[in-house]
Structures are given as C-alpha cells and as structure tokens.
Amino acid sequence: MAQVKIEAVVKSQEMLADGVYSMVLSAPEIARQAKAGQFVSVYTKDSSRLLPRPISLCGIDKEKGELRLVYRVAGAGTEEFSRYEAGEKVQVMGPLGNGFPLKEKKAILIGGGIGIPPMLGLMKALDCERTAVLGYRDSQLFLKDEFEAFGPVSVATEDGSAGTKGNVLDAIRANGVEGAVIYACGPTPMLRAIKAYAAENGIECYISLEERMACGIGACLACVCQSKEVDHHSNVHNKRICKDGPVFAAEEVEI
C-alpha cells in the first residue's frame, strides 16, 4: 500500500491550549496503514492557499479508522482548520514519512512544544518501559495527562510555571531520567541539544524533523536536511524529510 489522498470527515475538534487544537478525522484508508511518527498532508479549502499543511499523527485508531491531529495555529491555513466542526469534509493525504522505529528497550520520549503530539502516538505504540519529558512554554500542559497513562512524565516550562524551569534537558537532569533509547520531536535547537546529549551519554537517539514542504512524497526536494554521508537517493548530502524521514537516527543528519 501507499499513501492515498482522500476526503476525510471531521469527527471532533477541541482547543487544548492557546492556539493548540485537537482534531479527530475519520480517514480509514489512512488510519489502516498509519504508524506513530508519520504525518498527513492536510489541504485548505481556500484555493488561494495551494500547499498542504504537514501535520504529525498524535493518535491512530485503526478500529475506528480515525486519526487525531494536534496542531498549533501558525498561519491562515491552520487557522482555517481550527474553525472546522464535526461533519466538515477535508482533503487529506497520507500516511506520509517513515515513522519511529519501535525499540524494545527503556525509552525516553522527548517532546518540545508542538513536537509533543507525535510523541503521544509513540508513547501508546511502544510496548516497553517508557518515560516522557515534555517541554512547554507555560503551565498550559496540553496532552500531559494522556502521557501519564503510559508512564512517568517530567515537565519543563520556559517560564517556570510548572515542572522544571528551563528546557527538556534541564528536566531530564533535574529528575534523573534515564533510558537506553531517546525519541524526540521539537524545535531544531532542542533537537540539536538532545543529539549532543545522546552522543555524550552513548544513548541511541531518533529525532523527528520538520521543514517547509510542497509535495509531501519526496518528489519536489523542498524539505531536505543535511545528511552526514552521501544519501543513496539524492547522491549528495541531502535527505528528504518527507520521504526519508521525518524520523532520522540522530547521527545520520547534521542539524
């Protein structure tokens, strides 16, 4: 099977925090094939906005055929999505990207900001001891309760209003979080610091990257990242985030 573009139906929409929304879509053809760490391209209804918005999968319900997208309103396109109510039809293509490899060892799942939602999907998918470290701006700790159903959760906030004041690495150190594999999604400076932390401590590490995309399927070469070695497909030091990623072993990419 491969990705498909379908008309999905909005089942529900709720605001989780300022500008952060949770939208559940009925999209059985996509949900059936999807796994944690993959994403979908969501198309706006306004034809002046051509390009799909890549949004990570926060939840996959194969039985119900539903996908849950938790996204931040970042511009006019995502603002349009946030106004959709149950019953609204929306064009969606997916599943896209590779998803997280599921390792059978004690896992640390690290999410920063709008990088938190895909880690919830992974938290559910893993079947081993796991702990989450979540970095927020402030005390609006969206999704934190849902992580707690699967393991311990440490929190960092930029303003110190909850958990450890600082970033996710500050929370890891403050709480003595340990594991044998790290999975992370969030802003690039955070991922850069986690990559260095994992290398220093000899921990296997997978990071999920993002970049502006057009096609979403590996054809347009817009969303590349730099690879350590010459990439098999590009024959240069570039990998396609949409097709070869978005999840990479930390050591294979230069960020």
Add this chain to the structure above:
Amino acid sequence: MDTRVTIAGVELKNPVMTASGTFGSGAEYGEMVDLNRLGAVVTKGVANVPWPGNPTPRIAEVYGGMLNAIGLQNPGIDVFVERDIPFLKQYDTKIIVNVCGKTTEDYVEVVERLGDTAADLLEINISCPNVKEGGIAFGQDPKAVEAITREVKRHAKQPVIMKLSPNVTDITVMAKAAEAGGADALSLINTLTGMKIDIHRRTFALANKTGGFSGPAVKPVAVRMVYQAANAVRLPIIGMGGISTAEDAIEFLLAGATAVSVGTANFFNPYATTEIVDGIEAYMERYGVEDVKELIGAVK
C-alpha cells in the same frame, strides 16, 4: 477520438506531460498516478555532476501560487542514467529529460551521455532563476540562447526542446533565437522570479531570497507568452504555467501549444495529470472534436 500529438517527430499518446522539477523522475508519483496514461514524463533537471541545491527554506506559499528555490538539486547524470531512465522505461510513456548546467560544456556533456539512452526528447533548461551561474544566464540574452541551442544541437542525438524564461522583455525574441539555433521545440514558461518577506521574522521567506513563482496565479502570463511565441516561430510549443485543470490545458492548446506540462498542481492534487487527460477527452466529446490537433492554435 484522436488525442495524439507529435513533438519533433516523437508521437505522444496525449498532450499531457509533467513539468520538470515537480514530478521527480516519476517514481514517487508513480505510487499514486498511472504513468502509462501520460503523454510524457519530464524529469527533474539533471547535470553532469551531482548538485546539492540551495539551503532551506526552499519554498514559500504565496497567494494563488508558490515560490521555489530548490537550486536544481540533482544526483548527476551517472546515477540518473543507471536508475531513473530504466525506471521510466518500464512505462508506456515518452521520456523527456530536462538538462541543466553551469557552462556550455556541462550541457554538452549531459546531452552526449543521454545520446544512447532511452530518452525520447531533451529539454534544455536555460531559464532556472535559482542558480547563480548557468541556467537563466543563458536564457536572457538572445545571442546566448542561439549559441547554446546550436552547441547542444550539434551534440544531441535526440530532438532538443529549449525551455525559455518568462523573465525577459520580449519572449518572441528568445523564441526566434532558439529557432535560429536549430531548436526542435520550445517549452514555456519557466517560473517568474519572485520574492516573499516574512514580516514577523523580518527576513526573506526563502534562504535564497528570490525564487521562481509558479501556480495558478501565473497562468494568464503563460497563456499570453505561449500565444506570442506560437505566432512568432514555426516550432511546436509545450505550454506550461499554472495549469491545474483540463480547462487550463485546453486554453494553452487554443493559444498555440502542441502539448502541455502540469507542474505545481501536482503538489496540491497528485492526480492532476490524469484528471487533465480525462478532462481533455470529456471536452473533445462535448464539442465533437475528433482530433485534439484541431485545438492547437485555434484561437488566432
């Protein structure tokens, strides 16, 4: 009903092809689109050696279109010949290889390498706005257009399509220069040079500052230029620029294009190419058009 058209002696089953750079070499879209239904697949530009392309961000959305500054990232002719041409050869469609370079010698090297491959036609990109050397440097000066066309023609085994830039004062001057150099066909338009500024970050939206503007918003400019070129030269023209529906494609045919390329539309509708093939047939049915060639240049 006859949907076949001929470009420089190469017969296409229908006039619908892909625009270079929007479709890779077909492998990715081949998972969603039946490539056998396309008149031709036009590949992403390929150079004599691998090119890394530009820094990111490489694209930005603008009203009714997009900007791109990919910078002609490509794996180089060796990998292309070993991997991409055999892939496309599996399908019943024509293979048009887009060729880019920084110097005349670069173009010639690629064209010579392609001579004994299954490529049916060569499209020479002298109009990319996103690389500092080569590309558009050749496409904005009629003497340079004529000279590179002549040099490529001297080394090419396949018919040569020159892809023209719209970023010129008079498209007919460039079209005539390519014709004088011996081109077998023309492709137009490449993208219009554009810019977007992110007012919140107070920076350019693209790392390259400028990028090529494409998408539905550019279509009227492209239709006008295809019409002008078609009336200035005797060469067949592949029309492109904002085509996203069969109606758009038919407009280009009526303006004088023998075939059309679908580009940016692939990004917002991966099924755009085959939907356009179907839509052209439906139009022919509706208006009793027996042969699609009746439409070419029918509006004078």
